[in-house]
Amino acid sequence: MSDKPSIYDCQGDSLFTGNPLSTFPLNIVFHIFKFYSGFHIYFLVFFSFFDLFSNILFFIVLSQKELRNSGFNLTMMMIAFCNFNNVVMKLIEEMFDRITGSEKPYFKAFYKRIYAYLKLYLSSMAICLVVEMAFCRVMALYTTHSDKWNGRKYSLVISSVLWITVGLLCSAIIPMYSVTKYNPEEYSFTISNSYLVDECITFRSTLLFFGIIFLFVPCILNFIFFLLIIYKLKSLEESRRKTMRSTKSSNIDNSSRMLKAILIMFLIVNIPQVLILVFHSIYMLDYYLIIAPIISELIQGADVAYASTSFIIYCAISSQFRTVFVRLFVPEVLLRRFNFSKFLQSVLLSLNELFYSGFHVYFLIFFTVLDFFTNTFFIIVLSQKELRNSGINLAMIMIAFCNSSNVIVRLIKAIFERVNGYEKTYVEAVYNRIENYVEVYLTAMSDFLVVEMAFCRVMALYTRDCDKWRGRKYTLVISTVLWIFVGITSGPIIPMTVVKKSEYSERYLMTISDNYIENKCIIFRSTVLFFGVGFGLIPCCLNLIFFLMILWQMKKFEAHRRKTINSMKSSIDNSSRMLQAILIMFLFVKTPQALLLIFNSLFMIDYYILIAPITTQFVEVLDVANSSTSFIFYCIMSSHFREVFVRLFVPEIVQRRMKSVSKRMRFFE
Incomplete structure (x- = not known):
């Protein structure tokens, strides 16, 4: 030695x-x-x-x-x-x-x-x-x-x-x-x-x-x-x-x-x-x-x-x-062409007004009604005894609750505007202020519950205690912490708005507090940047990491199963595939919103003058449409979910007719 x-x-x-x-x-x-x-x-x-x-x-x-x-x-x-x-x-x-x-x-x-x-x-x-x-x-x-x-x-x-x-x-x-x-x-x-x-x-x-x-x-x-x-x-x-x-x-x-x-x-x-x-x-x-x-x-x-x-x-x-x-x-040559950006912006704005703006209200009404009923069905089906023991289903119930509550809150706001019209009462202004906080809270909570689902699935795939991470206990503990944490961190939006009486009429308006718009809106911009990073960028980054980790581990499982010549699907296959689809939709919808929110905080005038007129309606419809995608993914990918849904909402006579048709189809095959 x-x-x-x-x-x-x-x-x-x-x-x-x-x-x-x-x-x-x-x-x-x-x-x-x-x-x-x-x-x-x-x-x-x-x-x-x-x-x-x-x-x-x-x-x-x-x-x-x-x-x-x-x-x-x-x-x-x-x-x-x-x-x-x-x-x-x-x-x-x-x-x-x-x-x-x-x-x-x-x-x-x-x-x-x-x-x-x-x-x-x-x-x-x-x-x-x-x-x-x-x-x-x-x-x-x-x-x-x-x-x-x-x-x-x-x-x-x-x-x-x-x-x-x-x-x-x-x-x-x-x-x-x-x-x-x-x-x-x-x-x-x-x-x-x-x-x-x-x-x-x-x-x-x-x-x-x-x-x-x-x-x-x-x-x-x-x-x-x-x-x-x-x-x-x-x-x-x-x-x-x-x-x-x-x-x-x-x-x-x-x-x-x-x-x-x-x-x-x-x-x-x-x-x-x-x-x-x-x-x-x-x-x-x-x-x-x-x-x-x-x-x-x-x-x-x-x-x-x-x-x-x-x-x-x-x-x-x-x-x-x-x-x-x-x-x-x-x-x-390029310097002279920099004015092309203004021309492009005006063209996009014209196309938006010409082709999409006329249909925006119909898209919005359709997806709002669809969200309300799909999330209601979602909560009822997933709360059944055979489905509610899963942690991912429990998290999806809470996400559906957030989405349906958001729809109800918006509908009440629309009723206020429809009833009062131009006259803005004090009750409506106060409700708008409450609605502002509740919408931020529920939207952020829904996003973080998706992160929690992905995290629990990663832990189930990468640790030996997979049953515990897929069960209800860990999901309940993490989601309880999230409900409290997100509720507190959403609090900065409360002092950002105040109710003021108009100087020229008896109207009451919800406006941004004077403290937030002083010094070039530094407090307002900092608050918007905080929400953009904390409730937008961070969930997107975490979900991207978790999505890649799930994808990588699932490929390893597939390769191992092929080597062992085992054609039986693992119990985590369907739920993992559904979670991958949910994460893809989440990243597709939420990443542009996070970037726009950060851009809004940094370049506020440019955002409201140039970007907002083009993107606001598209982002709004995408957000509303995304709220019903989880129900669609479950209907397509989960046979267990379809069976419970049919048992609850489809009349028995229709069920018998469906079974007889399926038997005939199998006979002719």
Whole structure:
């Protein structure tokens, strides 16, 4: 046995016992990342090239005369430089691997040693530059020398100090690795033996040092600066409201909003890495054997995707950046054709008014009546003894209850409008306010119940306790938590509307509260964005993940059944197929709604003037039509459901006639 120390000597006893990947929740996490690994290479290649070109364009645009005088933009140029060089060095390493193959020449191992230092240096420098941006913005907001802190001079001085300090601190990684010759023509890039003795105390201390200095401390500082910036911006907004100034202050321009977005992305990406690096330094063996195989690809993908977010944030928020970008990279021919978008919008609006608007009310009435009766039948049939023991059927009963209640609430609103006409009474205005909350609550609850169904089915497919996850108990517990949680999170819509009496008549109207439309509707837009992300985007993303996991597991079951020459269907086949159909319809209907809601919160005027006149009627009809699809899927796919439905609602004489006809058909066959 060799006395040479190895990475396996870095930890005495394992933190985990047995096979941790077969226990909950690591087994679910493992299958999620195993599924992701099939797409990882495509994701990585796409974002690597996107990072390469976006950071080049970023650097060119920000170096223009009208943009480079800002200290904020100068720092962003240095961050783009770091990200660009990281991508280039990674591509060079991949090129070496492709050229040399299994051979391990000296220059390849030596390059890996240089790359280890430069990667740490540039990544740490990009992180510290974000801290420097936030610090300069805080100083500009809290001191009287705002112009100096927003200018280039202070940014150049601080960044120069950072480049030197970070470079010296990162040099601690140089002796940690060495190039070892183990064959006449082969060299390996390994950890130095001196770092692996005494249970790798030096190696672990170095990792912990880098984790604290280059991740933990920047995350804490950026979180503090983020809170300070938000607090100061709110106080400046209140001061401006008191002085009745409608113009923007020089200290709260678009760069502050961009910095807040960059800091949020920074914290989302880097806080998990802090925890993982600390765990790595303390439980090294568990990390390499259990944690790293699961999460390393996802962390790598998140890092590569994060490197291009600054370019996207600039394009979305800064009109000056977009103007310079278009001037530099968009040909004049295309610039002249940009007016085509207005022409296209007018054409779409005309087509909508000409062909669809006349039929919209008939579609709406038809699907509303269909929703009411189908969901009523749905609740009655699924509540029968032979069907209500299933968790998926119980969840579908609650979804049908939400849909039918939504229909009733809308019908009562329509009755109010029909009875009162132009005269808007106080009772109608109050009811409209209640209806606003109830509709958001029930719609969101219906969406989250679909997520809950998909989650329970994934757990039934990926764990050994499939009967428990398919039963009523787990469904009742999760749905109870959801009813409470969604009811509370839907609460922000209540103070968003108020009942006001008209100044010119005895009419009462439900309007948006004045607090929500001040300061360019920032509170209103934030609330809409919260609902768009929380009740729209997140359920869509979760259902997409669960749909792919169900599809993948069902394919495995099919392949296994073919191998065992077993033609009998599994008990989970029909319900899983129905759930797949429901999820497809959910994603088809809800994803455009989530995107439109997010667009509404970001570009409110454009939405109400350009987008809403075209899309509102289509989205409304799709939403109403989607409420009856579950009943149709059950009728088509579940023979058990059809039998119970026929027994309850079809007269016996018709049932006997149907049986006699089916017997004759079988006789002639």
